[in-house]
Amino acid sequence: xxxxxxxxxxxxxxxxxxxxxxxxxxxxxxxxxxxxSGGALLARRQEWERALxxxxxxxxxxxxxxxxxxxxxxxxxxxxxxxxxxxxxxRLAYMGVELLGPTLLAxxxxxxxxxxxxxxxxxxxxxxxxxxxxxxxxxxxGVRTRAVLEESAGGRAWIVNGQKIWTSYAQFADWxxxxxxxxxxxxxxxxxxxxxxxxRQAGVTIRPIRQLTGGAEFNETFFVDxxxxxxxxxxxxxxxxxxxMATLSxxxxxxxxxxxxxxRNELQAILAAAEANGQIHDPDIRQRIAQAHIGLKIMRYSAxxxxxxxxxxxxxxxxxxxxxxxxxWRKKLGVLAVDVxxxxxxxxxxxxxxxxxxxxxxxxxxxxxxxxGTSQIQRNIIAERALGLPREPRx
Amino acid sequence: xxxxxxxxxxxxxxxxxxxxxARAGAxxxxxxxxxxxxxxxxxxxxxxxxxxxxxxxxxxxxxxxxLGWVELCILEEEQGRRLVASPFFNTxxxxxxxxxxxxxxxxxxxxxxxxxxxxxxxxxxxxxxDGCPPYEGVAMELHEAGAARRLRGVxxxxxxxxxADLLLVLARSPGSAGAEGLSVALVAxxxxxxxxxxxxxxxxxxxxxxxxxxDVAVSGEQILGEPGAARPAVERALxxxxxxxxxxxxxxxxxxxxxxxxxxxxxxxxxxxVGSFQAIKHxxxxxxxxxxxxxxxxxxxxxxxxxxxAELAEAAAIAKSYCCDAFFDCAANAxxxxxxxxxxxxxxxxxxxxxxxxxxxxxxTPAWQRERLxxxxxxxxxxxxxx
Numbered sequence: 001x002x003x004x005x006x007x008x009x010x011x012x013x014x015x016x017x018x019x020x021x022x023x024x025x026x027x028x029x030x031x032x033x034x035x036x037s038g039g040a041l042l043a044r045r046q047e048w049e050r051a052l053x054x055x056x057x058x059x060x061x062x063x064x065x066x067x068x069x070x071x072x073x074x075x076x077x078x079x080x081x082x083x084x085x086x087x088x089x090x091r092l093a094y095m096g097v098e099l100l101g102p103t104l105l106a107x108x109x110x111x112x113x114x115x116x117x118x119x120x121x122x123x124x125x126x127x128x129x130x131x132x133x134x135x136x137x138x139x140x141x142g143v144r145t146r147a148v149l150e151e152s153a154g155g156r157a158w159i160v161n162g163q164k165i166w167t168s169y170a171q172f173a174d175w176x177x178x179x180x181x182x183x184x185x186x187x188x189x190x191x192x193x194x195x196x197x198x199x200r201q202a203g204v205t206i207r208p209i210r211q212l213t214g215g216a217e218f219n220e221t222f223f224v225d226x227x228x229x230x231x232x233x234x235x236x237x238x239x240x241x242x243x244x245m246a247t248l249s250x251x252x253x254x255x256x257x258x259x260x261x262x263x264r265n266e267l268q269a270i271l272a273a274a275e276a277n278g279q280i281h282d283p284d285i286r287q288r289i290a291q292a293h294i295g296l297k298i299m300r301y302s303a304x305x306x307x308x309x310x311x312x313x314x315x316x317x318x319x320x321x322x323x324x325x326x327x328x329w330r331k332k333l334g335v336l337a338v339d340v341x342x343x344x345x346x347x348x349x350x351x352x353x354x355x356x357x358x359x360x361x362x363x364x365x366x367x368x369x370x371x372x373g374t375s376q377i378q379r380n381i382i383a384e385r386a387l388g389l390p391r392e393p394r395x
Numbered sequence: 396x397x398x399x400x401x402x403x404x405x406x407x408x409x410x411x412x413x414x415x416x417a418r419a420g421a422x423x424x425x426x427x428x429x430x431x432x433x434x435x436x437x438x439x440x441x442x443x444x445x446x447x448x449x450x451x452x453x454x455x456x457x458x459x460x461x462l463g464w465v466e467l468c469i470l471e472e473e474q475g476r477r478l479v480a481s482p483f484f485n486t487x488x489x490x491x492x493x494x495x496x497x498x499x500x501x502x503x504x505x506x507x508x509x510x511x512x513x514x515x516x517x518x519x520x521x522x523x524x525d526g527c528p529p530y531e532g533v534a535m536e537l538h539e540a541g542a543a544r545r546l547r548g549v550x551x552x553x554x555x556x557x558x559a560d561l562l563l564v565l566a567r568s569p570g571s572a573g574a575e576g577l578s579v580a581l582v583a584x585x586x587x588x589x590x591x592x593x594x595x596x597x598x599x600x601x602x603x604x605x606x607x608x609x610d611v612a613v614s615g616e617q618i619l620g621e622p623g624a625a626r627p628a629v630e631r632a633l634x635x636x637x638x639x640x641x642x643x644x645x646x647x648x649x650x651x652x653x654x655x656x657x658x659x660x661x662x663x664x665x666x667x668x669v670g671s672f673q674a675i676k677h678x679x680x681x682x683x684x685x686x687x688x689x690x691x692x693x694x695x696x697x698x699x700x701x702x703x704x705a706e707l708a709e710a711a712a713i714a715k716s717y718c719c720d721a722f723f724d725c726a727a728n729a730x731x732x733x734x735x736x737x738x739x740x741x742x743x744x745x746x747x748x749x750x751x752x753x754x755x756x757x758x759x760t761p762a763w764q765r766e767r768l769x770x771x772x773x774x775x776x777x778x779x780x781x782x
Binding site: 001002003004005009074077271274275280281282283286287289290291293294295297298301302304305307308309317318320321324325376378379380382383384386387388389390391392 | 396397398399400401404465656659660667668670671673675676677679680681683684687688690691692694695697698699701702704709713716717762765766768769772773774775776777778
């Protein structure tokens with residue numbers, strides 16, 4: 001067991017830090033320390049992704065031929081830390097960099113890797129995820145979006161019809177990875193396929209969903225005879241469930257460390273607010289801030305454990321429990337935020353219904369125990385798969 | 396950076412687990428509690444001496460294995476799973492690092508060699524009768540009159556105080572406060588003026604005594620380090636002890652989770668195992684979330700202790716507070732999920748519940764740790780919780 005880094009790794013750290021500092025105090029100083037939500041600063045964030053790509057800092061863990069640096073896990077951890085320390089913005093390319101990319105590296109064909117990975121790494125193509133449907137939420141295997149393989153003059157193509165929901169990033173994505181039912185009459189996990197579908201086509205319509213925060217970061221995505229080439233399928237037809245689950249498992253990698261940087265900023269903001277308004281002297285508030293700090297540190301320790309176990313191929317216990325831990329933690333953080341602010345936290349900063357960071361955290365965090373599998377589903381998964389308790393009878 | 400145990404560390408865990416599952420089961424624990432001193436002296440000899448556990452983290456020049464806090468915490472975790480009653484914690488996890496840090500060459504040789512061999516049990520007098528953790532709680536005074544020194548006062552919550560070969564006493568100079576004026580002295584339990592009275596404790600597996608020192612004479616050789624300047628060594632030792640205690644609590648939490656999971660799989664009601672009901676499953680899932688978070692906290696802190704990083708105080712406060720809270724929650728859930736049988740004396744769930752409470756109190760409660768943590772990360776202040 002070892003926490004420290006080698007001299008070579010520390011050199012890597014100073015290289016990364018120097019590059020980030022130069023960018024974020026130079027051409028990208030407007031993006032430093034901001035946490036843009038939705039489509040805010042879209043063009044600037046795209047430029048940032050392209051700058052990362054051009055300097056090969058976008059997907060450092062990937063092989064060099066796909067725009068990466070073959071970075072070791074330790075180097076990836078270091079980069080995530082330095083990225084956070086520098087106050088660099090949330091990644092617009094998240095879905096491609098952290099979810100689709102690793103899926104293609106593991107399960108994609110050589111042609112797919114050549115076609116899709118470099119544009120992701122260079123910040124030229126952005127992705128979104130099409131899993132949930134109005135009737136397939138917690139019961140994701142209830143997917144009904146249909147995909148049919150058709151021969152036509154233009155070649156063989158998948159024709160896709162159906163509706164996806166909660167598709168974040170859809171409004172600025174070029175592509176979507178979509179779970180579809182490709183076998184007529186199939187049920188549950190069987191008969192699903194994992195398709196890559198271009199978003200900018202006549203058969204795709206996006207409608208924003210206004211959330212309880214007042215903002216609209218999620219969308220409904222409608223596919224009406226949307227087309228994608230027959231080769232744009234990851235894994236075999238009917239094997240989509242396995243591929244989709246593999247994608248979800250990548251969400252527990254280095255990206256969790258990057259996610260924690262946002263949490264750290266929120267906690268810092270709470271601390272600053274408490275110091276400014278005197279709540280920092282309230283014993284109960286102090287206990288809760290300490291508890292939040294402890295939870296955040298434990299997330300970091302758990303992420304390091306997950307990384308150490310990542311090569312084992314099976315989901316380790318800390319990976320099973322990570323989602324529910326951070327989701328519950330952040331919801332508590334949201335309540336702490338408005339308790340620190342007091343009644344002043346209930347007055348909107350600007351019309352119509354716009355909120356500063358901390359009230360937005362209070363509202364937005366209610367989704368943290370919903371998306372990516374509700375806490376109730378997570379508990380079922382932990383109980384049945386990790387603890388081996390008898391399965392619930394399912395229809 | 397590799398935040399996972401090495402092959403050698405995994406082997407230490409495996410051998411400890413298999414030894415303790417044979418020698419320290421539930422029935423053996425009950426038998427041990429009836430023994431003089433409240434523990435199984437034969438088991439202690441085998442563990443401490445035979446298997447070399449007492450010397451695991453002691454330098455090889457004193458006959459130890461020269462390993463570190465990560466390995467020691469593995470042993471604490473495994474003993475925590477079985478609630479092993481033994482002088483291991485007070486002797487190896489509290490006293491040994493203080494002696495190693497403060498003792499001169501002769502003292503180290505005289506004390507660490509027998510300690511490493513499992514032949515010296517040391518009880519630590521750290522707090523007074525109000526049970527406040529050091530430094531606020533230090534109630535013993537070291538009086539100096541010319542060349543003569545005398546210890547005077549009442550110490551309490553002294554773990555295995557009634558069966559120790561030697562007492563390690565944290566004392567302050569009269570009139571000093573907080574972390575200043577602290578000294579460490581060694582006293583034989585048989586010395587004139589020493590009175591040791593065992594309590595009946597809520598947690599039967601960690602017996603404690605009240606120790607009264609009525610002007611007990613101490614010579615220069617009995618003082619460890621410079622009188623009045625024990626603070627840095629004691630500070631570090633207390634943090635190491637908190638990490639060891641957190642590891643032990645982690646082990647307890649793991650064990651009650653496994654015990655309860657096994658029980659709800661076989662207990663049938665309404666024609667199905669109770670563990671198939673979501674109301675039960677979700678509680679167990681919450682227990683596992685806490686256990687895994689506790690594992691991250693305890694393992695990380697052990698690593699920090701080993702590597703001597705500046706994070707020690709923070710990591711210790713995090714591990715102590717989180718692991719003790721998690722152990723308590725898990726032990727309380729274990730009673731609930733066992734139903735009526737969990738409330739009986741016959742079932743071992745209560746031993747875990749009581750240990751969880753007692754471990755939380757020891758060396759600063761979770762709330763106390765959190766306030767300490769706040770002083771590291773924020774400005775402002777509030778009254779420190781007393782315990």
